[in-house]
Amino acid sequence: MAVTPAPTRADAEPPEAVILADVGELEDLLLEAVARFDDADVRAPSTLPGWSRGHVLAHLTSLATAFTRQAELASRGELGEVYDGGREERDAAIEAAAGRDAEEHLAHLEAALVRLSASWPDDSAGWAAPVTFRSGTLSVVLDAWWREVALHAIDLECGITAGAWSPEACERLWDFLSQRLPESAADIELVGAPRDVLLWLAGREPVHAPTARRAGAEVPLPELEPWPRRQPRTPSR
Template identity: 40%
Template sequence: MTAITPEKLREELHRAADTVTGIAASLSEQDIKAPSELPGWTRGHVLAHICGIANAMARQLEHAARGEEIELYDGGFEGRTRAIEMAAGHSLAEHRADLASSLERALRAFDSLDAAGWRAPIAYRGGVALDGGLALWRELVIHATDLGTGRGPETWSRPFCEHLFDFLSARVPDGQRFVLQPLGLPDRAIGSGGKSTVISGMLTDIAAWLAGRTPSLGSLRATAAADGVDLPELLPWPAGVPVNN
């Protein structure tokens, strides 16, 4: 797998932001009140969350530029949840304005980084600015799919899917090892346990399954010791925000 460079990540962030903005531009007032692909969330909830994470990552970088670290969300997980619930019911015009403002703020912050800036420490996962950029990339691409407007995981790029394989290896249960076999591409093993399960199918379907989303091409197959088996259970998504603060 080729590592994502800061230059490539910057391009991907702009592309993903344009996709989300384009989807928002196509929605009606009724559309934003309709259910999203995420249980219990309307499209308004998803848009509010996208704005929240964009602003959160922007402030990580703004503080890092001053040699400071700050928690991801003001008020932690509870603050994040409150902000989403408060903004979810906004009008379409408010959602679009919030989205434009938050994405512009985040992109400006990442665009301003020099080589040293990408390595600046941030509070998010005890990482650096590059980790924050990768997180925002994940949020934008996956939540564009969660908006449920027909842009499914089949649109995810190969670099994005391969990044998810790496990041979501944390979802492999202890004692297990998954051998990912995307059609026409090299195998990739994640996890270090002794019990091996082969997951084969289209690249995007494997990535969607790992991300807890519905594979859109219906190609997934799991085998163990050459026998067909059910897809394995996954551990929770690796959380970047402590639930209890």
Template identity: 40%
Template sequence: MQPPVAAVVEAHGTLERLVAHVTDQQLAEPSALPGWSRGHVLAHLTDNARMFARLAEHALRGDLVAAYDGGVDERDAIIEATAGRSAAEHRARLAAHTARLEAVWARAGEEDWKRPVTFRNADLAATVRARWREAWIHMADLDLGVRSDDWPEDLATHVIAFLLGRLPAGTRLYAEDARREWSVGARPGTVVTGRVRDLAAWLAGRPPAVSPVAAHGLPALGPWPPHPPSSGNGQRVLRS
């Protein structure tokens, strides 16, 4: 299956328009992510594009490299070091790294998408889907006008499928508007009902426009699907 490159390019365009007129003051203000300013979110989106471009460039040469040589600590240090850029600097670096990422993806042939990468121990196609999630989820985190209600329906269904593992066994999701359902395990249990974008937002830990409902309350969510272990003695949970 071909990864949704065109959909990610469209998401990049939406992100570019979203931050086109953002000010230095707005970037210094808190985002919807606890502990992160909007500058932190934008720094993460920018460096995420750089990281995926690097992985893709090496994958097309048949090389495997770590997403971050220093693991999550390196990722966090880059975000902290670049979060305070001016709005103009943020826009310039975001544009440069997304252009680089889209350019390397444009060189990939059908068989290249199967090339392995170290990110989630997956293949190159999986990084396209990961960038799709990152772009739309973090656009909502920027709190500049894009909400989970604005996510494309196919992105929402992808997010649900990706995050089903956060649910207890026996949980069934039913999207009333899309008339689709997802189940975790075979045994019957809690049924959670809502619109497809609201279900996706809830699973992603973001505010849905209308909260999904279940007869006896929504189940507790487990952690996000884990990344491969970082360097050090344990694993850390990433924000997305």
């Protein structure tokens, strides 16, 4: 498939330490933005239908806690569910926490990020430990967390844009989100700024909408498949 490529990184596979540093920078930007919110700000709508900023913050806090558990279990050679009670309990927890005031959201999110950071393995072998999340490894969890922070920071409309995404983050997002392109789009070229293409693939509003071409002629953008439920089989990293 011919597409506008995402920004490229060095040919060498980046170690998880590079990924951790990158997501850490995004987390810092997120916390700085949330620290500026007042109570009215967290009650205001996010870009996600039906969700306030409080819902997005509650989701990120809850997910950080869930991923911390995945990491801690993996370090002991154990497996456990991402959320007790599955999707239903996850959704109920987000609704319950969405109404926190701005100070509470910041405190809970910051504490969750500290715990998550402390739970990541400090050796390369630890990243290969199996987890129940997507039936993958702890490296898969880290990739997912990177995506979640990158996308939901934009959903908050807090001044963070796709311009904050590093080339590594863009490449990982492409690996994952390009799975949404249908097989019928195999001969289509997506034309647009790389980050705008990624925003469109993620179901977000691009700065400038990409277009599609087939054999040099402009055609409608393809209908995207549902959100991927698996990691790409051959990630570019």
